[in-house]
Amino acid sequence: MPSSIENNGFPMVVFYPTSSEPKVVELGPFKLNVAVEGEILKGKYPLVIVSHGSGGSNLSYKDIAISLAKSGFIVGMPLHPQNNYMDNTLEGSVTNYTNRPKHITLAIDKLLNTSGLNTYIDSDKIAVLGHSVGGYATIAAAGGVGDTSSLIEICKNNPLLTDPYCTPVRDGSMMKTVIKSTKDPRIKAIIIMAPVGILFSTEGSLNDVDIPVLLLKAENDKEVTEPYNADVIEKGLPNKQKLISIMISNAGHYSFLTSFPDFLKSELGLIAEDPNGFNREEFQEKLGTIIVDYLKGVLK
Numbered sequence: 001m002p003s004s005i006e007n008n009g010f011p012m013v014v015f016y017p018t019s020s021e022p023k024v025v026e027l028g029p030f031k032l033n034v035a036v037e038g039e040i041l042k043g044k045y046p047l048v049i050v051s052h053g054s055g056g057s058n059l060s061y062k063d064i065a066i067s068l069a070k071s072g073f074i075v076g077m078p079l080h081p082q083n084n085y086m087d088n089t090l091e092g093s094v095t096n097y098t099n100r101p102k103h104i105t106l107a108i109d110k111l112l113n114t115s116g117l118n119t120y121i122d123s124d125k126i127a128v129l130g131h132s133v134g135g136y137a138t139i140a141a142a143g144g145v146g147d148t149s150s151l152i153e154i155c156k157n158n159p160l161l162t163d164p165y166c167t168p169v170r171d172g173s174m175m176k177t178v179i180k181s182t183k184d185p186r187i188k189a190i191i192i193m194a195p196v197g198i199l200f201s202t203e204g205s206l207n208d209v210d211i212p213v214l215l216l217k218a219e220n221d222k223e224v225t226e227p228y229n230a231d232v233i234e235k236g237l238p239n240k241q242k243l244i245s246i247m248i249s250n251a252g253h254y255s256f257l258t259s260f261p262d263f264l265k266s267e268l269g270l271i272a273e274d275p276n277g278f279n280r281e282e283f284q285e286k287l288g289t290i291i292v293d294y295l296k297g298v299l300k
Contacts, residue, residue, distance in 0.1 A: 067288025133196025
């Protein structure tokens, strides 16, 4: 672990259990102790797809991916086209909300059809993890129906709401539309971290999401305001017995991202910052444990 796969026009990093000896390598701005293109450890492993936040990077969740791979999971991390740190031209657009769930399905397709890797994947144990807009995409891929009408109404009625998804409403580029993604029945569980949930405000939007959901909320989230996001999802999911909701004390919106090297922090600004007293590096270890334990419990 890891390796890279080109997938229908967008790259994907894959982490997996390996029998090869690791060594310290540079991957993007990070130094990782991994075995690049190493031999896959013999076995059959659950698959987890990770959907990053708007304008973000798939490698920003490398701590989670490493925790999963060490615990017997294969992890696919697509870089969402035109909504990443290199090219963010579709940020906040209907096209982006429409495309992102499709990327998740395409990522699953690619990994299940990649010779030399697919024989190690347990196709009956597939989960998706998403952060922020990645949380929206994760729910949409699992059957959630987005509606920009509710987003437009809330942003117009709350002029002091500064959440990023309101920008297209204020500049007049957001059109009213229902976004009904194709539900991917292969997804057996989802984890959503500080999700954008405002597009699911219409009654019944989440009626078809009938799988286990772990909702991780940030107590000091300054990017996605409640009660318009995580609260919408928590209230809208039809089967509360399949929902586990955890509030992460003192966490900020970006606390779910990996810790960044010091030389990058000034350039990244808010993305690398946490509320006073919050230790992101320690939290990443705890977060990995929470996610691994949850998935081992529901992917049986």
